[in-house]
Amino acid sequence: MKKKWLMLGGALGISSVMMITTGVSAFASTSGYDAYKSALKNTRTIQNVAVQASASLQDNGNVLASAAGNFKINLNTQTASGSADMNVSGATQSVNFYKLKDQTVLKSSSNDTYYVEQERDKEKKKNDAKETLDPQISQQVETVIDALVGNLKDYVAVDAKTDGSKEITAQLDNSQIPAVVNGIAPIMIKQASNHKQDREKKDNNANGLPFNGDVLQAATPQLTQDIKIEKVSFNANINADNYIEHQEADITISGKDASGTAHQVTVHLQANLSGYNTTTPDSIDLSGKKVQQMDNHQHGKFHGDNK
Numbered sequence: 001m002k003k004k005w006l007m008l009g010g011a012l013g014i015s016s017v018m019m020i021t022t023g024v025s026a027f028a029s030t031s032g033y034d035a036y037k038s039a040l041k042n043t044r045t046i047q048n049v050a051v052q053a054s055a056s057l058q059d060n061g062n063v064l065a066s067a068a069g070n071f072k073i074n075l076n077t078q079t080a081s082g083s084a085d086m087n088v089s090g091a092t093q094s095v096n097f098y099k100l101k102d103q104t105v106l107k108s109s110s111n112d113t114y115y116v117e118q119e120r121d122k123e124k125k126k127n128d129a130k131e132t133l134d135p136q137i138s139q140q141v142e143t144v145i146d147a148l149v150g151n152l153k154d155y156v157a158v159d160a161k162t163d164g165s166k167e168i169t170a171q172l173d174n175s176q177i178p179a180v181v182n183g184i185a186p187i188m189i190k191q192a193s194n195h196k197q198d199r200e201k202k203d204n205n206a207n208g209l210p211f212n213g214d215v216l217q218a219a220t221p222q223l224t225q226d227i228k229i230e231k232v233s234f235n236a237n238i239n240a241d242n243y244i245e246h247q248e249a250d251i252t253i254s255g256k257d258a259s260g261t262a263h264q265v266t267v268h269l270q271a272n273l274s275g276y277n278t279t280t281p282d283s284i285d286l287s288g289k290k291v292q293q294m295d296n297h298q299h300g301k302f303h304g305d306n307k
Contacts, residue, residue, distance in 0.1 A: 164240030
């Protein structure tokens, strides 16, 4: 499954990414941890769902980039559709996408071309998916996360509503974030910056796409020294049916770039879920449309094929 549409439509994984990379959030107290973990497991059983997601990036109080989109996702058939609006340094771009059974289709609002990538190695992908969903592996991951909880149990609030819903919140500042997390964070951030530089040198925007799926990463200041996590906050709303219907997370990281300039970078992520098991992704008929084929073995470069 191509990363571009996963980055746009993978809102179900937003909280998991934030929790694993920062070592915080609702895995924080016995009651909050159990409540959120139960809801996360239950939400992962959904076959299809509608997602409204947004993200923003600030540096020293200035908004560098933002993105918002609406998506329909079918996890069982691995199909999806949606649209996203992205703003980077005042420049706005909009993208529609369709993840079909055997291909991914992307279209920018800037032109009438539909960019198509055919799926390959289906059997391998099927086996990879099966391995990823292996219950034993899932249990091992859960055990590792359980072990990392530590004394974060003191920093969460769980509000059980009379209608059976729950609100889970957690807020941690630098002094409350485990030392091991703040020790790993600079390494991860530096590696991400190096990967970004290597990719830019390699690709040099040669893929011809009129849009960039990595807009938030591209706009992020490259921190190289004195990096630390300053603050993390998390909020999740769980409905009476034990599904996650809203979650958001903020993380603030400080550091300096190669020139010694100080930065305080804040990332905000949010997702609203609805239409549980009643959502059908939209399809697309490419007949009569201008199509440009993408070769996924050449890093997104095109070979000409207009229909």
